[in-house]
Amino acid sequence: MREVVELHRNSNLGDFLPVLQWVDFQGVEKRMVKLMKKQDKFFQHLLDEHRTRTDSSIDLDKLDASNKEQKKQTLIDLLLSMQKTDADFYTDKTIKGLVLALLVAGTESSATTTEWALSLLHNHPDAMHKAWVEINSHVGEDRLLDESDLPQLNYLQNVINETFRLFPPVPLLLPHESSEDCTVGGFHVPGGTMLLANLWTIHRDPKLWTDATKFMPERFESEDGEGYHLIPFGVGRRACPEAKLGRRVMGLTLGALIQSFELERIGEEDIDMMEGTGLCMPKAEPLEALCKPRRAMINLLSCL
Numbered sequence: 001m002r003e004v005v006e007l008h009r010n011s012n013l014g015d016f017l018p019v020l021q022w023v024d025f026q027g028v029e030k031r032m033v034k035l036m037k038k039q040d041k042f043f044q045h046l047l048d049e050h051r052t053r054t055d056s057s058i059d060l061d062k063l064d065a066s067n068k069e070q071k072k073q074t075l076i077d078l079l080l081s082m083q084k085t086d087a088d089f090y091t092d093k094t095i096k097g098l099v100l101a102l103l104v105a106g107t108e109s110s111a112t113t114t115e116w117a118l119s120l121l122h123n124h125p126d127a128m129h130k131a132w133v134e135i136n137s138h139v140g141e142d143r144l145l146d147e148s149d150l151p152q153l154n155y156l157q158n159v160i161n162e163t164f165r166l167f168p169p170v171p172l173l174l175p176h177e178s179s180e181d182c183t184v185g186g187f188h189v190p191g192g193t194m195l196l197a198n199l200w201t202i203h204r205d206p207k208l209w210t211d212a213t214k215f216m217p218e219r220f221e222s223e224d225g226e227g228y229h230l231i232p233f234g235v236g237r238r239a240c241p242e243a244k245l246g247r248r249v250m251g252l253t254l255g256a257l258i259q260s261f262e263l264e265r266i267g268e269e270d271i272d273m274m275e276g277t278g279l280c281m282p283k284a285e286p287l288e289a290l291c292k293p294r295r296a297m298i299n300l301l302s303c304l
């Protein structure tokens, strides 16, 4: 993932000046091909490992519920079992492609947003405290929060929404293309045009948001408020298919970190909130902070 992110950090000038593609001016294509081969080897190994582990003599469909639970099926297990009945469709190539898409789209987006959220909270200690008080009163200190707690943790959800608003991990969405002539916002768009939606600007538009650049999780408290304009996962047919998973991962990770650790800035200075370049909009400077287990959580954390 680090190499994938690294490769996306710089623009490929050949995308803008096609003449440069003849000579692969920056060597981007060569590096992509090399990385693709490395990834393919890794995913093939993963598939083969699952194949051996699953053991062809065990038909997953015939296992009863408790055995299935014990066997802990992964997505790859499931796709490999479908390969047995529809080998033409569920080829190794297709399965590797699916796993790659989920890894690339699903890990960096949530990890980056968690880092932005923590940075915002470090610069707003009152909000950090409010989120901890909420978790503490709903979950307590005898157990780690889990998925079933998330619907009760409204303030935590508001913090996550406000982070998505100010620092959407996919700020231009993915490139879309008009399949035929159409009109968007009063502009004529010929068929075949690449359309990039500037989500970052929409999320900071003063016409849509009060104090648009200010961190105010409270703005999401009222259901009929400004929240309507929040679209970190895109909209329509090609919107993120795993928005719910993304939100759950964010809630669990951020919530568990706030619940378990006292988090503080290293010095008096605010955390630098400059955006850098990369696959999902990263921080220009990675977050560095002090992190101390909360006294009441030490026993629980040491049992993990």
Ligand code: HEM
Residues within 6 Å of the ligand: 101, 102, 103, 105, 106, 107, 109, 110, 113, 169, 170, 173, 174, 175, 232, 233, 234, 235, 237, 238, 239, 240, 241, 242, 243, 245, 246, 247, 250
């Ligand atoms: C913080 C969490 C996440 C955010 C903010 C996010 C955001 C997005 C956005 C903005 C798009 C493009 C939508 C468009 O262009 O209209 C997208 C596409 C996609 N996302 Fe996510 N995503 C997140 C997590 C995930 C996770 C966890 C997965 C899967 C495990 C995932 C899988 C995908 C896939 C496969 C696409 C491409 C869909 C398509 O082209 O039809 N995302 N995501």
